[in-house]
Amino acid sequence: xxxxxxxxxxxxxxxxxxxxxxxxxxxxxxxxxxxxxxxxxxxxxxxxxxxxxxxxxxxxxxxxxxxxxxxxxxxxxxxxxxxxxxxxxxxxxxxxxxxxxxxxxxxxxxxxxxxxxxxxxxxxxxxxxxxxxxxxxxxxxxxxxxxxxxxxxxxxxxxxxxxxxxxxxxxxxxxxxxxxxxxxxxxxxxxxxxxxxxxxxxxxxxxxxxxxxxxxxxxxxxxxxxxx
Numbered sequence: 754x755x756x757x758x759x760x761x762x763x764x765x766x767x768x769x770x771x772x773x774x775x776x777x778x779x780x781x782x783x784x785x786x787x788x789x790x791x792x793x794x795x796x797x798x799x800x801x802x803x804x805x806x807x808x809x810x811x812x813x814x815x816x817x818x819x820x821x822x823x824x825x826x827x828x829x830x831x832x833x834x835x836x837x838x839x840x841x842x843x844x845x846x847x848x849x850x851x852x853x854x855x856x857x858x859x860x861x862x863x864x865x866x867x868x869x870x871x872x873x874x875x876x877x878x879x880x881x882x883x884x885x886x887x888x889x890x891x892x893x894x895x896x897x898x899x900x901x902x903x904x905x906x907x908x909x910x911x912x913x914x915x916x917x918x919x920x921x922x923x924x925x926x927x928x929x930x931x932x933x934x935x936x937x938x939x940x941x942x943x944x945x946x947x948x949x950x951x952x953x954x955x956x957x958x959x960x961x962x963x964x965x966x967x968x969x970x971x972x973x974x975x976x977x978x979x980x981x
Contacts, residue, residue: 779832786825793817838881853968864969923953926960
């Protein structure tokens with residue numbers, strides 16, 4: 754019964770996943786460590802009230818204030834970093850992005866974001882995968898910019914329509930598509946010798962020039978239609 758309920762809770766549009774990812778285990782470990790820390794502090798106050806310098810009390814202090822927090826730090830940081838990559842996190846943190854998220858998750862969506870989401874190119878991490886650059890530096894930069902976005906959302910200092918800080922670089926597409934069989938079969942993607950076209954690598958030719966927009970914002974589409 755519990756297993757069935759858990760699978761239903763984790764099911765996404767008919768896709769059911771088994772429990773046990775690194776993120777899920779880290780959530781559990783983080784919670785357990787927090788409980789252990791609070792338990793040590795609570796036991797110290799209840800059992801050793803007025804006797805905080807006794808030997809056993811000092812052991813509780815060492816566990817609750819030093820050892821367990823040292824273990825908590827890596828588990829909690831990993832949990833936060835991994836969870837904040839999830840599409841559901843981006844959608845919950847930035848309500849002003851709802852039109853873009855709705856376009857991406859809509860079954861009839863035709864934008865690139867919708868295609869990547871519906872075809873499960875990066876299950877659960879579509880926003881992060883497409884908008885964060887390579888490696889640790891890319892992750893760190895994405896987190897810093899995300900904090901800035903969250904602050905603007907909290908203070909209401911953002912402007913609409915939402916715009917990217919800079920044009921979407923081809924490298925964010927190529928980090929997944931470079932070398933992919935379907936991508937490399939397209940003549941416009943390659944130079945003689947079967948290598949990725951230099952114009953794509955240098956952004957002289959933008960991916961968005963040939964492909965549909967990354968997102969199709971309903972209000973923008975309506976405005977463009979009326980203007981035409």
